Amino acid sequence: MRRMLIDVLTLPLARPFAIARGTRTAVAVIRVTLEQDGFIGRGECTPTPRYNESVESVHAQLNAMKDAIEGGLSRDALQTQLNAGAARNALDCALWRLDAARARGTLWQQVGVAAPASVVTAETLSLDSVEKMAEAAADAVSRGARLLKIKLDREAIVEKVAAIRAVAPDATLIVDANEAWGGLELPTLFAALLPYRLAMIEQPLPAGEDAGLEHIAHPIPLCADESCHTRGDIAALRARYEMINIKLDKCGGLTEALAMIDEARKQEMRIMVGCMLGSSLAMEAALLATPQAEHVDLDGPIWLAADSSPFLTYSQGRIWL
Template sequence: MRNLDIDVVELPLSRPFTISRGTRTSVTVVRVSIEQDGFIGLGECTPTPRYDETPESVVAQLEQIAQEIRAGLSREALQAHLPAGSARNVLDCALWRLESVMAQQSLWQSSDVQQPQSVITAETISLDTLEAMRASALDAYKRGALLLKIKLNGEQIVEKVAAIRSVAPDITLVIDANEAWSGLDLAALFDELTPYDITMIEQPLPAGKDEMLADFDHVIPVCADESCHVSGDIAGLKNRYEFINIKLDKCGGLTEALKMVATAQENQMRLMVGCMLGSSLAMEAALPIAAQSEIIDLDGPIWLAADSAPYLEFRHGQIWI
């Protein structure tokens, strides 16, 4: 028999985090601990209102399956017991860690992914006034950021990008519209953005309403985030997107995320790994996906007033492993 503990933890942010859908000053995460024969596996997830999740709904899902987890439900069997989402993610990652420690292996060894010395991660520039976003970009640039992810809505798009590029002239820039560009002439907008050397634009249109992305050539590659949750979504996105963004809280854990990597490669789709706001405990579980991705956005912990173990090292635009 196993022991299962479930905790809801509120993590204050060090500064407000704003995207096109609103502003947050704290994030509520759900953590689980699974103990078996003296070995412990930990997991963390971030319930997301965009996907109709709350901490209460995730805890309810976990309690519904708690008896099976305590009785020894395997990670493979878990995939059929819960749908993709935060609840399955937190259990899946805890079981990965439990299996690894019981086998005296690292998560890298268990997932059969080569461990790098470091990975470059984006630092997010939160949606704000043009002046504030330029100042944030300059601060990040001076601290050694190598990749900036710019949160935008439908206002002052080109102006804000130009301002950020002016203070960060030689680093990688990606844009995240969070579904906010409905009604815009995207082909013309992409052309206007081309002089600023944008590497990728993430989810410009709402999921399920992104058909027009197939109607023009993308002078800047486009990444599916809200439009892509699990491996079964990937093949149908090829005519609209060049990248997919894999997030453990969307797909339901590392098990499905590894399957998404393989499916994306089969479909010649490029890879990004992303995150919700959360601690290093959540980010560490995504590192085997990061090691196989072109674009990495695992900066959740740097937005927290205080991080949690395993305390990943964020320095000079990279996560040092």
């Protein structure tokens, strides 16, 4: 007999986290715990208003699946019973972990991937003034960060990137516009950013309004985030982007993330693995998608005032397993 428990938690942040869409001081997460024959599997998701999700809506989705899950619904069957999104992510990851526990193995063994000793992760620079973002970059680099993700809106774009590059001359820099650059002269902006050796620009235009990227030169590779949720989105994005950002809360779990990796390789698109704000419980599952990723952005726990088990270790710009 399988039992399912649902918990809603508010996790305070250690400092404000700002992007083009707003600022947060806490994050609400939902955790699912499955117990079967004395074995436990857990999953965590972060409901995202940008994708028309709330704590209430995701909790309702999970409750609606309770009877089926407790009745033994398999992970494969779950993919057709619940749409992609946060709720399916929590259930999918809980089922992966439950299967691993019942097999008396690790999540890595269950997926069939060798666990690396460590994974380089981005450290995100929250949206702020030029001076404060440069200070944050210098601090991150002093602690060993090798990959910096710069959150930007429409203000002082080049100035912020220039200031960060000045204090982080050897770091890999990626930029995340969070859909904020609609209406800007992108060819001119891309040319202005080129001297600062950006590895990638993420989602410059709003999802659904990015067709124009097909007709603009990409001297800096572009990555689809809000425009790419599941494997079914990937083929249509080839002419607009060079890379996709896979997030478990968007795609609905590790099962779909692994399928997205296969599809991205077929479409000759590069891969990034990202996250919403959340604890190590969420990041640990996403790590299983990282071996074939060019960039990894799983720094959610370092923004929390207090993390949760399994307490991944973050130091020197890496996650240590």
